[in-house]
Amino acid sequence: LTSYRVPQGVGDIVMIQSDHTGAVDILSAELETADLLGEQRKTQPPPLAAPTMWTTEKMKEFKAKMGKEKNGRMVVKRGEVVTVRVPTHPDGKCICWEFATDDYDIGFGVYFDWTTVTSTAITVQVSESSDEEDEDEDEEIEGLSPVGDVERGSKSYLRNRYGEVMPVYRRNSHREVQAGSHEYPGEGIYLLKFDNSYSLLRNKTLFFHVYYTS
Numbered sequence: 001l002t003s004y005r006v007p008q009g010v011g012d013i014v015m016i017q018s019d020h021t022g023a024v025d026i027l028s029a030e031l032e033t034a035d036l037l038g039e040q041r042k043t044q045p046p047p048l049a050a051p052t053m054w055t056t057e058k059m060k061e062f063k064a065k066m067g068k069e070k071n072g073r074m075v076v077k078r079g080e081v082v083t084v085r086v087p088t089h090p091d092g093k094c095i096c097w098e099f100a101t102d103d104y105d106i107g108f109g110v111y112f113d114w115t116t117v118t119s120t121a122i123t124v125q126v127s128e129s130s131d132e133e134d135e136d137e138d139e140e141i142e143g144l145s146p147v148g149d150v151e152r153g154s155k156s157y158l159r160n161r162y163g164e165v166m167p168v169y170r171r172n173s174h175r176e177v178q179a180g181s182h183e184y185p186g187e188g189i190y191l192l193k194f195d196n197s198y199s200l201l202r203n204k205t206l207f208f209h210v211y212y213t214s
Contacts, residue, residue: 045114048163048185055176062100062177066207074124076106076196076204083125084192084210087117088184092212095190096181099208101173106204107195108178109168114161114188122210128197168195173206181213 056062066072076082086095099108163185171178182190196204 044160045163046185048112048165049183051110051166051180051182053166053178053180055178057176059100059175059177062098062209063102063207066100066209069209071122072209073205073207076194076206078199078201078203079128079197081127081197082194082206083127084194084208085113085123085125086190086192086210087120087122088187088189089120089212092184092214094181094183094213095210096179096213097192097208097210098177098179099173099194099206100177101207102205104174104199104202104204105170105172106206107168107193107198108171108173109193109195110165110180110182111191111193112163112165112185112188113191114163114186117187117189162191165190168193170198 074082088095097110165182166180192208192210194204194206194208196202
């Protein structure tokens with residue numbers, strides 16, 4: 001077969017005719033590239049706005065109130081990461097959170113999972129480290145990828161699905177009540193991460209409250 005080189009520039013059109021059937025295919029390099037970029041952009045979630053944060057000094061009142069609530073208090077053990085998964089609510093427009101700890105600080109961050117909400121129930125996930133939790137999520141997503149499809153690996157899908165509202169870093173939640181809010185960017189699940197993986201010796205008693213507003 002004779003090899004043909006076809007120079008392509010902006011706006012070039014390539015016509016390919018079959019010697020067998022006589023059919024003509026018309027290709028536009030510019031349009032093909034635009035279509036591919038458009039598909040790639042569709043898979044990228046929009047950037048997330050920063051949350052609103054504040055603190056209050058009413059530690060005793062907050063701890064006393066949360067201590068009476070059924071799920072308002074928990075122990076985050078040494079080396080553990082607790083993730084509170086809060087789905088967006090159809091009646092709400094904004095998520096709000098408040099938390100405090102006894103005696104010692106704790107790491108805290110907020111992420112958003114762009115996924116279809118099938119239940120508004122709030123769930124709690126415990127892992128021994130952030131890395132382990134990421135591996136669990138990778139395994140969960142991996143099952144959604146077609147078998148043998150290298151291009152659509154689990155980590156790539158995971159990066160496209162999860163967004164960062166606020167990275168995890170240590171908060172002085174033993175001195176002041178830490179509070180914040182974030183307007184829903186769309187349908188999905190908020191991941192509130194309470195990180196005690198840096199502590200080798202101390203468990204942390206956590207008091208927290210999460211709710212939505214309209």
